[in-house]
Amino acid sequence: MNETVIEVDDLRKRYGDTEAVAGIDLGIELGEIFALLGPNGAGKSTTVEILEGFRGRDGGNVRVLGVDPGRAGPAWRSRVGVVRQKETLVPKLPVRDLVRHFAGYYPLADDPDEVIERVGLAHKSRELAESLSGGQLRRLDVALGIIGRPELLFLDEPTTGFDPRARREFWGLIRALADGGTTIVLTTHYLEEAEALADRVCVLARGRVRAIDAPAALDGRAHARATVSWREGGQRREVRTDEPTRVVAELAGRFVDEIPELSVHRPTLEEVYLGMIKDDHAIEETSI
Amino acid sequence: MSTRPIAPRTPRPPGALRLGLSRGWVEIRTFSREWEGVLFTFLLPTVILALFATVMGGFFDMGVSAVDYFLPGLIAMGLMSVSFQTLGVSIATEREYGMLRRLRGTPMPPSAYFVGKTILVLFLALGQVVLLLGVARLFFDAALPTTVAAWATIAWVFLLGTVACSLLGIAVSSLARTPQAASAVVTFPFLILQFVSGIFVPVSALPEWLLNLASLFPLLWMAQGMRAGFFPDAMAGLEPSGSWELPTVALALGIWCVVGLAVTLTTFRWKNRKDG
Numbered sequence: 001m002n003e004t005v006i007e008v009d010d011l012r013k014r015y016g017d018t019e020a021v022a023g024i025d026l027g028i029e030l031g032e033i034f035a036l037l038g039p040n041g042a043g044k045s046t047t048v049e050i051l052e053g054f055r056g057r058d059g060g061n062v063r064v065l066g067v068d069p070g071r072a073g074p075a076w077r078s079r080v081g082v083v084r085q086k087e088t089l090v091p092k093l094p095v096r097d098l099v100r101h102f103a104g105y106y107p108l109a110d111d112p113d114e115v116i117e118r119v120g121l122a123h124k125s126r127e128l129a130e131s132l133s134g135g136q137l138r139r140l141d142v143a144l145g146i147i148g149r150p151e152l153l154f155l156d157e158p159t160t161g162f163d164p165r166a167r168r169e170f171w172g173l174i175r176a177l178a179d180g181g182t183t184i185v186l187t188t189h190y191l192e193e194a195e196a197l198a199d200r201v202c203v204l205a206r207g208r209v210r211a212i213d214a215p216a217a218l219d220g221r222a223h224a225r226a227t228v229s230w231r232e233g234g235q236r237r238e239v240r241t242d243e244p245t246r247v248v249a250e251l252a253g254r255f256v257d258e259i260p261e262l263s264v265h266r267p268t269l270e271e272v273y274l275g276m277i278k279d280d281h282a283i284e285e286t287s288i
Numbered sequence: 289m290s291t292r293p294i295a296p297r298t299p300r301p302p303g304a305l306r307l308g309l310s311r312g313w314v315e316i317r318t319f320s321r322e323w324e325g326v327l328f329t330f331l332l333p334t335v336i337l338a339l340f341a342t343v344m345g346g347f348f349d350m351g352v353s354a355v356d357y358f359l360p361g362l363i364a365m366g367l368m369s370v371s372f373q374t375l376g377v378s379i380a381t382e383r384e385y386g387m388l389r390r391l392r393g394t395p396m397p398p399s400a401y402f403v404g405k406t407i408l409v410l411f412l413a414l415g416q417v418v419l420l421l422g423v424a425r426l427f428f429d430a431a432l433p434t435t436v437a438a439w440a441t442i443a444w445v446f447l448l449g450t451v452a453c454s455l456l457g458i459a460v461s462s463l464a465r466t467p468q469a470a471s472a473v474v475t476f477p478f479l480i481l482q483f484v485s486g487i488f489v490p491v492s493a494l495p496e497w498l499l500n501l502a503s504l505f506p507l508l509w510m511a512q513g514m515r516a517g518f519f520p521d522a523m524a525g526l527e528p529s530g531s532w533e534l535p536t537v538a539l540a541l542g543i544w545c546v547v548g549l550a551v552t553l554t555t556f557r558w559k560n561r562k563d564g
Contacts (some may be wrong), residue, residue, distance in 0.1 A: 054389070054559070059306060077393035077394060080393075084389070086386065089386060091317075091379070092321040097317075105307065106302075106395060107302065107433075144390070148395070
């Protein structure tokens with residue numbers, strides 16, 4: 001079932017003299033969680049906003065659910081859910097009334113109470129939306145984004161400001177949505193979030209795609225050399241190797257019992273990512 | 289492991305009118321929870337009427353009692369308040385904080401949003417008139433019009449004036465860069481207009497240049513039209529031209545409706561400046 005939900009061909013967008021998106025190609029498959037990573041100013045938001053139909057483009061071909069989002073109408077909107085980076089203002093209504101009201105916009109809306117339950121706001125459903133905490137408001141944003149049972153859901157930095165436990169609960173919600181067949185495009189600054197959720201990640205830098213791969217395989221990470229380190233003779237020792245198992249076995253023979261402070265380290269997604277965007281930091285600093 | 293059933297896709301979005309009604313209900317409920325709005329845009333004209341009638345009741349010398357004299361002007365002011373002021377500030381706020389954009393991301397037809405605002409304004413405008421008339425009649429023994437013709441005049445001035453001011457409010461919401469600025473952009477001209485449009489001070493007291501300037505804006509014509517409905521015909525002599533000039537009132541408000549609609553259609557944005 002390799003049905004393509006999003007197809008992007010040589011997408012371009014410039015603001016004045018800056019080429020924010022400089023020729024991006026993407027293909028996102030049905031039911032996948034696809035994460036977009038990249039420093040500020042890399043073109044993530046612009047790309048996502050073009051896919052959401054909120055922004056025009058200067059060049060390239062874009063198909064989202066088979067339709068050009070630049071010309072999409074209400075029928076297309078009813079199949080796409082959008083949770084933006086910052087959505088703070090909601091009418092002064094109880095959570096339940098608000099979700100019910102938004103349900104009315106969609107031809108195939110989900111049951112409002114069930115959606116409120118799923119995002120973990122059941123205990124707040126009678127309270128005014130403005131009385132919610134930051135994390136709870138974010139859950140409400142998600143509830144409003146999924147109430148229409150979207151086939152495709154855009155999540156732009158959904159867990160900013162969450163505490164670690166809330167974030168993990170939220171991940172569970174996102175996985176459940178993906179298991180239900182929803183395709184999810186996730187933009188995030190949290191590498192561990194991308195690693196925990198995404199089937200594939202795409203690293204953008206300077207308006208171009210640096211790499212697209214499974215988080216575990218990004219930039220040859222799965223085959224990268226491991227670093228084995230331990231303490232010996234009062235000193236920290238370190239070996240970079242393709243065969244960490246053999247190195248550890250040898251060490252095990254040298255020491256009578258435990259190998260002091262043994263660790264086997266492979267590059268984390270964060271290290272790989274930081275390595276990829278290293279040249280772009282100067283740009284990032286100036287663009288803020 | 290979701291139990292979500294796979295729904296057959298028959299995209300037939302709900303109708304604009306039904307959604308508009310639903311939005312109107314949401315708008316009214318939301319408005320009623322904002323006490324600042326209720327106080328400043330809804331109750332203020334009535335409070336001013338009660339104050340004037342009480343304070344000036346004893347020594348008022350304009351041919352009618354104080355409450356009768358100020359009622360038509362304050363109705364005009366109240367109508368402009370619930371349309372121009374309410375929409376100008378609320379739409380700017382909704383735009384700045386992403387509410388409009390959130391709506392744009394749903395299949396809601398844009399017209400449903402405006403139907404909702406129309407319902408809100410009509411509800412507030414009718415409430416405003418009922419409140420002012422009720423307080424004037426019950427507490428200050430105002431003499432209300434008795435002829436059908438007078439009420440008909442009041443009705444069309446009410447409708448044209450409210451529509452013109454609503455469209456201007458929507459247009460003004462696009463001018464402001466922030467909601468705070470919208471509050472100033474809306475309140476400042478509104479306050480000035482109140483003093484030069486015959487709400488508190490008779491227009492005949494204005495120097496000619498100021499009267500000409502004020503005549504460019506709708507509030508003066510709304511107040512004049514309301515006076516035509518509420519005042520006895522003999523008082524037309526107090527108007528600068530010596531008559532009610534109802535055709536001019538209709539023309540001025542009609543022009544503002546057209547101008548307001550044109551500006552609204554060309555400037556309305558769902559996104560704020562930061563959204564690009």
